[in-house]
Amino acid sequence: MPDPEVLIRAKDLTKRFGDFTAVDGIDFELRRGEAFGFLGPNGAGKSSTMRMIGCVSPRSGGELSILGMDPVADGPAIRARLGVVPQEDTLDVELTVRENLLIYGRYFGLPRNVISERTDQLLEFVQLTDRGADQVEPLSGGLKRRLTIARSLINEPEILLLDEPTTGLDPQARHVVWDRLFRLKQRGVTLVLTTHYMDEAEQLCDRLVVMDGGRIAAAGSPRELIEQYSTAEVLELRFDPGEHEQAAEKLADLRAQRTEVLADRILLYIPNGDIALTAVRDLGLVPLTSLVRRSTLEDVFLRLTGRQLED
Amino acid sequence: MSSAQLPSVRDLPLRVLPVAWLARGSLGGRGSRHLVERHARVYRHTWLVLLSGFFEPLFYLLSIGVGLGKLVGTVTGPSGPVSYTSFVAPALLATSSMNGAVFDSTFNVFFRLKYNKFYDAALATPMRAGDIALGEISWALLRGGLYGAAFMIVMLAMRLVHSPWAVLGLPSALLIGFAFAATGMAATTYMRSWQHFEFVMLAALPMFLFSTTFYPLSVYPRAIQIVVECTPLYQGVALLRGLTLGAVGPALLWHVAYLAVMGLLGLYVASLRIGRLLLK
Ligand SMILES: Nc1ncnc2c1ncn2[C@@H]1O[C@H](COP(=O)(O)OP(=O)(O)OP(=O)(O)O)[C@@H](O)[C@H]1O
Numbered sequence: 237m238p239d240p241e242v243l244i245r246a247k248d249l250t251k252r253f254g255d256f257t258a259v260d261g262i263d264f265e266l267r268r269g270e271a272f273g274f275l276g277p278n279g280a281g282k283s284s285t286m287r288m289i290g291c292v293s294p295r296s297g298g299e300l301s302i303l304g305m306d307p308v309a310d311g312p313a314i315r316a317r318l319g320v321v322p323q324e325d326t327l328d329v330e331l332t333v334r335e336n337l338l339i340y341g342r343y344f345g346l347p348r349n350v351i352s353e354r355t356d357q358l359l360e361f362v363q364l365t366d367r368g369a370d371q372v373e374p375l376s377g378g379l380k381r382r383l384t385i386a387r388s389l390i391n392e393p394e395i396l397l398l399d400e401p402t403t404g405l406d407p408q409a410r411h412v413v414w415d416r417l418f419r420l421k422q423r424g425v426t427l428v429l430t431t432h433y434m435d436e437a438e439q440l441c442d443r444l445v446v447m448d449g450g451r452i453a454a455a456g457s458p459r460e461l462i463e464q465y466s467t468a469e470v471l472e473l474r475f476d477p478g479e480h481e482q483a484a485e486k487l488a489d490l491r492a493q494r495t496e497v498l499a500d501r502i503l504l505y506i507p508n509g510d511i512a513l514t515a516v517r518d519l520g521l522v523p524l525t526s527l528v529r530r531s532t533l534e535d536v537f538l539r540l541t542g543r544q545l546e547d
Numbered sequence: 548m549s550s551a552q553l554p555s556v557r558d559l560p561l562r563v564l565p566v567a568w569l570a571r572g573s574l575g576g577r578g579s580r581h582l583v584e585r586h587a588r589v590y591r592h593t594w595l596v597l598l599s600g601f602f603e604p605l606f607y608l609l610s611i612g613v614g615l616g617k618l619v620g621t622v623t624g625p626s627g628p629v630s631y632t633s634f635v636a637p638a639l640l641a642t643s644s645m646n647g648a649v650f651d652s653t654f655n656v657f658f659r660l661k662y663n664k665f666y667d668a669a670l671a672t673p674m675r676a677g678d679i680a681l682g683e684i685s686w687a688l689l690r691g692g693l694y695g696a697a698f699m700i701v702m703l704a705m706r707l708v709h710s711p712w713a714v715l716g717l718p719s720a721l722l723i724g725f726a727f728a729a730t731g732m733a734a735t736t737y738m739r740s741w742q743h744f745e746f747v748m749l750a751a752l753p754m755f756l757f758s759t760t761f762y763p764l765s766v767y768p769r770a771i772q773i774v775v776e777c778t779p780l781y782q783g784v785a786l787l788r789g790l791t792l793g794a795v796g797p798a799l800l801w802h803v804a805y806l807a808v809m810g811l812l813g814l815y816v817a818s819l820r821i822g823r824l825l826l827k
């Protein structure tokens with residue numbers, strides 16, 4: 237009866253650290269070939285979930301099946317088929333770039349000639365070919381991240397787990413990583429990633445769950461989530477700090493579908509931004525700046541939790 | 548010793564280490580080899596560090612054994628009077644096995660546990676906590692084996708070996724290393740800060756000085772003799788001294804059993820604790 241296309245199945249999955257519940261009974265399924273995301277702010281329980289999937293953290297409750305196996309009983313067998321990019325780099329600083337892949341591959345029990353062949357391809361894939369003999373420590377954050385991704389692919393994993401793959405990288409380095417992940421996806425690698433960047437989730441994920449406080453607040457494709465929890469367009473208004481509150485009160489008359497008053501901005505959720513902007517001006521309000529944009533997952537998150545995702 | 552020799556050491560199967568082999572099935576397995584391979588690769592870059600482990604006991608042998616031996620002359624060993632140098636040499640071998648094992652399995656392991664996420668990377672692969680414990684201990688043994696072999700050669704050259712039983716000296720030195728590496732690693736998993744290493748020093752130094760390293764057990768009153776006889780380093784010293792001086796009897800098997808049990812217990816605790824510390 238189990239669907240062979242479902243690679244990971246979690247039911248009421250729970251992780252407790254002492255009295256504290258980090259993951260509070262979540263349900264999800266991962267299907268072969270998809271890119272699945274956990275989107276949530278700091279402390280949402282993303283890494284705790286990823287570590288349970290990676291079989292390096294025993295669950296405190298619920299069910300978890302990975303590739304048809306139980307992580308408690310079959311940890312090593314499951315890990316043999318996973319690739320892991322942890323939130324914090326765990327590269328071996330006493331080894332060179334190439335040696336990092338060699339030894340990691342050996343941990344999987346792969347023969348040296350196979351590793352060597354794959355290393356050439358993988359270094360090329362992450363554009364590190366000319367750094368093979370270099371030490372790891374002096375590499376920039378972006379290069380280390382790419383090396384970690386190459387390392388995670390040495391065993392040709394069926395599922396690739398990426399915990400915040402681009403956090404801390406500059407925009408250019410992020411785009412390189414995104415591009416590589418996108419290529420992997422096209423090759424059919426199943427991706428599971430966590431992020432607190434809504435643009436990352438929108439770009440890479442076919443399906444995602446929004447996590448907050450250890451719970452899943454909503455699930456679906458980025459498009460579905462936006463359609464369900466937000467409006468087509470958003471009007472962002474910025475007022476002089478002195479007029480901010482007054483303006484917020486007046487805007488209530490507009491009867492937008494939803495109004496969010498943030499510390500520095502007011503967001504109006506409406507079907508058409510330009511019409512709304514005209515209506516704002518008709519009320520006699522003069523915003524310092526105004527911006528009409530499409531709804532994003534950020535808005536979904538704000539709606540679901542009342543908080544912003546990125547500070 | 549040259550760097551080019553190390554790869555062959557790396558490929559040495561664990562089978563040659565009898566006690567480690569016994570422990571393989573239950574407490575860690577094939578994966579441990581890969582950790583040994585990794586360490587060998589690192590030391591290929593910095594093989595010079597390996598030299599100090601060889602020279603330390605040699606310097607002790609030359610200063611205390613030969614120097615002091617000039618004044619002392621002969622002492623009563625387990626098989627009658629022997630030259631002081633012959634008496635001290637096996638004890639120094641035992642001590643260096645202990646020191647090398649303790650150093651490798653405490654400082655290095657502590658650093659890897661606390662700071663550089665080294666084990667986290669390995670545990671994301673099919674490696675198990677037991678593989679890591681056994682791998683670290685095997686590495687300490689390989690290193691210790693190199694030092695031990697070099698020291699045995701020096702002993703042979705200086706005519707400090709008086710019995711063919713001495714061929715068991717090197718495996719015995721490895722057994723001592725195993726006992727101390729495993730126990731040291733187990734103890735390290737309980738340490739919270741670098742200050743706790745003072746306890747390691749506090750245990751190792753008096754053992755070095757008082758475990759009949761420099762004079763026979765008979766100099767102590769009986770009460771103290773019993774205390775000394777209970778220490779693990781005494782077991783190692785007595786074992787090696789018996790073998791190199793040719794005083795061999797079933798009593799030596801007790802020392803072997805003591806050290807083997809100590810090592811297996813240490814390995815068991817270390818595997819358990821590493822799993823508990825890292826897989827949470
Ligand atoms: N080993 C641990 N012991 C105790 N509490 C922990 C442990 N690991 C995580 N937590 C707590 O569990 C909660 C969830 O942590 P987790 O790392 O899963 O969050 P996250 O979504 O990955 O956050 P971030 O974006 O900061 O990485 C946090 O409040 C964290 O403090």
Ligand SMILES: [Mg+2]
Nearest residue numbers: 282283284323
């Ligand atoms: Mg995290």
